[in-house]
Structures are given as C-alpha cells and as structure tokens.
Amino acid sequence: MKAKYANDIATETARLEAAIAAAREARDTEIRKRLQKELADYEKRMAKTIAKETRALLKERFSYPVFLYEAEKVGITATGEQDQNELVPNDNQPPVITKTCLELYREFRRNPAPFFLTETTA
Numbered sequence: 001m002k003a004k005y006a007n008d009i010a011t012e013t014a015r016l017e018a019a020i021a022a023a024r025e026a027r028d029t030e031i032r033k034r035l036q037k038e039l040a041d042y043e044k045r046m047a048k049t050i051a052k053e054t055r056a057l058l059k060e061r062f063s064y065p066v067f068l069y070e071a072e073k074v075g076i077t078a079t080g081e082q083d084q085n086e087l088v089p090n091d092n093q094p095p096v097i098t099k100t101c102l103e104l105y106r107e108f109r110r111n112p113a114p115f116f117l118t119e120t121t122a
Contacts, residue, residue, distance in 0.1 A: 001050045005046060016039040017039070065108070086101060
C-alpha cells in the first residue's frame with residue numbers, strides 16, 4: 001500500500017518541508033509551527049489510510065477465521081516443574097477455567113462466528 005501513495009506522500013512532504021524551511025528563513029515561528037503541525041497531521045492521516053487499506057486487503061485475500069488462544073497455564077513452569085494445565089481436559093486445571101483451549105477450539109471449528117471480534121469490541 002505504501003507504494004500506491006509514495007508519489008503523493010513525497011510530493012506533499014517536499015512541499016510542506018520547503019514551506020517550513022522558508023518560514024524558518026523568514027523567522028516566522030507562527031507559520032513554521034502551523035506547517036510542522038500540518039506535516040505531522042498529514043503523515044498520521046496517510047499512515048492511517050494505508051493501515052486501513054492494508055487491513056481491508058488482508059481480509060479480502062485471507063478471508064478465513066483463525067483461532068487464537070493465549071494460555072497462562074500450560075502444564076509446566078519456566079523452571080520445569082509441573083503446573084496447572086488449561087490446554088486440554090485434565091485433573092489439574094486452573095479453577096477459573098470453564099473450558100479448555102481444546103474445547104474452545106472444537107467449538108470454533110464447528111461454528112467460528114461467536115468468536116469474531118467486531119470493530120466495537122476490538
């Protein structure tokens with residue numbers, strides 16, 4: 001996506017940087033600050049546009065659900081000692097876990113829709 005906007009970004013950045021340099025030479029602090037803010041705003045706006053279009057393109061090209069699970073207890077500690085395990089059904093599950101990773105994954109495979117994040121929950 002960057003390549004799509006590269007010429008526009010280069011042109012606008014060069015224009016604003018030249019105007020900033022001219023304001024600096026003229027010692028016009030007010031105009032220089034306004035132009036610097038305009039440049040920063042432009043860069044943010046273009047980064048946001050590129051990110052938005054990139055996400056849309058990724059969704060279009062890779063339009064399938066992916067199961068992600070962040071486990072805290074995986075059956076072994078960093079020192080190698082046995083620990084609780086939330087990945088698969090077992091006798092040593094953390095008490096706060098109502099469904100293991102495997103159980104959630106199987107539900108996801110049957111129907112991934114309830115697992116989707118929406119724009120408001122993301």
